Amino acid sequence: MPDIIVADPNDFGVKTRYMDLGDGTKAAVVVSLDRMMVAGGASTFRALSAANNNAAVIKNSAAILYGIQISNMTALGATRVVKLYNQSTIPVAADLPAMVFVVPGNFPIDISRSRGVAFPNGLAIAITTSILDGVLAAVGAGDVSVNLNFT
Secondary structure (H helix, E strand, C coil), X not given: CCCEEEEEXXXXXXXXXXXXXXXXXXXXXXXXXXXXXXXXXXXXXXXXXXXXXXXXXXXXXXXXXXXXXXXECCCCCCCEEEEEEXXXXXXXXXXXXXXEEEECCCEEEEEEEEEEEEECCCEEEEEECCCCCCCCCCCCCCCEEEEEEEC
C-alpha cells in the first residue's frame, strides 16, 4: 500500500505523512512546513550517537531551530529520546529540556518550522533512552542520528 500524505492548507502547509509499516499498520512519520528559511540559510549540526548520553552544546548564544531530523536505527521497540535544552552549558540530569522527541526503534522523524523555535539562552542536546526529566541514560554507539538546522 502506498504512503498517504495529508495536507491542510489552513495550517500553513503542514503535511503529515503516514507510512505503511508492512504489517497493515500505519504510523505518522513526517511533519513539515513548506516555507523558505531566513535569507542566508541555516547552520547545521550533525551527531551520530556515541555510547553515552551525547550531552553537548550546539550554540552557546541565542539560537532559532528551524529543522530537526532524527533516525533511531535500533530494533523496533527500542525507543530513543532526543532532548533539546534552552541553555549554553552541557546538559546534566538536573536540567529541564525545552523540547523532547521520542523516537521508536527503526523510525525517522523530520520536522521543519518556517518561523523557527527560539532558544534565547543557547541550544544544547542530549540523546538518551529515557523520556523522564532528570534522566540522561546512555544510548548505544550508532543508535541515533540527529541533524539540526538552526541560526
